[in-house]
Amino acid sequence: MNFDVVFLGTGAAVPVPSRGTTSQFLDIHGHTYLIDAGEGVQLALRKNKCKFQKLKGVFISHMHGDHVLGLPGLLSTMSLLGRKEPLTIYGPADLKVWMEQTWRAIQAHLSFELTWLSWDPKAPKEMWVEERYRLISFPVKHRIPTCGLKVEEKSLPWGLNGVKAGVAKLPYHVRQALKRGEEVKWEDKVLHPDDWCTPPRKARSYVFSSDTRPCQSLQEMAAGADVLYHDATFANLDEDRAKSTYHSTAKQAARLAHQAGVGHLVLGHISMRYKDVGLLVEEAKAFHPKVTVAEDDMRMTIEGGGLGNRV
Ligand SMILES: [Zn+2]
Incomplete structure (x- = not known):
């Protein structure tokens, strides 16, 4: 079951040739979502061969231009290309x-139906809930109401021993219950999933700050x-600026990641003032062992145990 993120734009505020403004393409279990829609998102989606006509939903974190100005153009293109499937957009009420x-x-005029839903600027809120994963918005601390996004797997199936189940002639409903990790009664016996299945692998999660x-x-x-x-707009030498603009430094991002027990920290929303991001990595590595600076067009598979693999 795939769980991939393509970093379409990883820069702060102003698009430059090396970094576009914030957008990410998420593919979880074959369903796709767009996380923010900075200017240039359409071309970045095309460049990375992300099939935007099949998007299931769009999440907008806040109303700053570098996160939202690409949305009208993208929706307009979807319509021009004849999209028919409805689309849900989660974002601020404005x-x-x-x-x-x-x-x-x-x-x-759009060729498809849009459903607008608002996240809650004060508390976590489930947005998309599917059988085996969910997307949850949660408030963060920026100059205007802003939410981050957590993507997490849940209810992963147990691996049924098909040969054993076949020999015992277990009926369909019994197999299904065992694959859900449930005990089930059959022919006057209680069957335990541990005896018939291997436990599910660890559920994976990705958080966008x-x-x-x-x-x-x-x-x-x-x-x-x-x-x-995590937002790492600034290096430590510009800490005052990070504070006044409600952003974070690489060091602050790493400290939070360490305290939260995060497996792999990806630094993003990088200011164009840092031509060499080595400084950001150095600051962050003092607090967290596994740090990557996001680059435009970088694709990452979310692996369990914090071992996100850069492809
Ligand atoms: Zn921004």
Whole structure:
């Protein structure tokens, strides 16, 4: 079951040739989502061969231009290419108003239905809940209301010993119960999943911080995550600037990742002022052993145990 993230844009505020503004393409168990839609998102999706016509949902973390200005163009293109499937967009309450004004101003009509839902700026909220995974928004600490996103697997199936089940002639409903990890009664006996199956592998999780100061809410949601993508706009020498703009330094990101027991820290939302990101890595590695600076077009498979593999 795949669980991949493509980092489409990893820069802060202003797009430059080496780094676009924030967008990520998430593929979990064959369902795809877009996390933020910075300017240039359409071309980045095409460049990375991400099939955006099949997106199941879009998550927008906040109303700053570097996270949202690519959305009208993307939706417009989906319509021009004849999309019919409905699309759900989760974001701040202002998003729907802004988009509707935009449609009116450019006299656009969409070929598909949009459902607008708001995240909660004060508490975690389940957004997409599927049988084997869920996406949860949670508030972070930025200049305007902003939410991060946690993507986590759940209810993974136990691996049934098919040969043993076949010899015992277990019926379908009994097999299904065992694969859910449940005890089940059959022919006056109680069957235990441990005797018939191998336990499921560890559920994996990915956390996207969006733009934020280090905060309690993020630390709680990142607890034990396999991969955390954290705002690392600044190096420690610009700590004052990080504070006044409600962003984080690489050092702060690493300290939070260490405290939260994160497996792999990915630094993102990098300011264009740092031509050499070695400084950011050095600061972060003093607090966390596994650090990667995100690059545009980098694809990562989320692996259990925090071993995210860069491809
Ligand atoms: Zn930003």
